[in-house]
Amino acid sequence: METASPPHAGRPADAGRPRWPRTAALLGAGAVLTALLLPVWPALRLSDGGDTMGHLRLAGGEPFTVSYVHSIDGLPIEENLLVRDGRLVVDSTRVRQFGAGMGHIPGEGTGRADGEWWVVEGMERDIGTELTIRVGAPAVDHRIRAPGAEVRLSPCLAAHPVRVEPVLLPTLLLPLATVPEPEC
Template identity: 70%
Template structure:
């Protein structure tokens, strides 16, 4: 019987008669595991800015908000029944009122001297350049369904009044893992 030897260039066979496999698969397996670990780390690190909405400490959900984007609090004025929209930006973890849009000056509404400039824009009166820092969180007392409080980001809108009327909803900028945003879904208040 002819047995292979190192001298004739043939590899010895294993007990099952087959040839041994080279160990090159181990580095490929390590590379794949490393790539998977890097991808999971990127998805789990708190790297994406978002708004956390919470009801008395219980998180309702998160709205993605990219750096430099603003969100809008929209509602209907409870006395004159006309819509109002307030644009708020996030700067260094603080909420900053940047602009207000309204149809007419109602009770408690209007331009405050020294805070921005106003101009007509179609049916709206727009006050821009307000730059009023309101802190690291905003507690919004949600109005009745007729008030129709909503929070809008460039990619989403959450209606608060149908389920949370007369409740305090806290809006605060946070950083959350990308995976959390992908799997968390849109924040929808429970009725």
């Protein structure tokens, strides 16, 4: 007596079922797409009158500097800021001499001499989610420095309000995140 083979004998176990892309491949492609689109790179967006001029990438935890020449005494000032939880925090100030509103305020950091400079460190002054700089004349020489880049504002943007705000950039946009070059 012969026995009949079951209807699926000799065929692969998944024969007759719809073929779907492998879950692992989908998850892998989703992870790549997510990594490209998620905002993960810290940067500063610089805007002039609401128009984005460009971005300065920040290295994790490193400060950026706003520098200028004081309009009264003609000496340089450097403000070092950090980004913490999307907020701007003044970390330290460097000045060449004390003047009105300059120097150490009791309870805000510690002051020390550093060659020709007076430095106040550990200020921890939270100034909010953005900083607007009313750019001074070319002699004031407003600049913003981040690791590996510097933007000179005064030559082209005197009397303009330039807004500086921390942002997170997606990996996909990093090649487009150019250092702002103010046009005259």
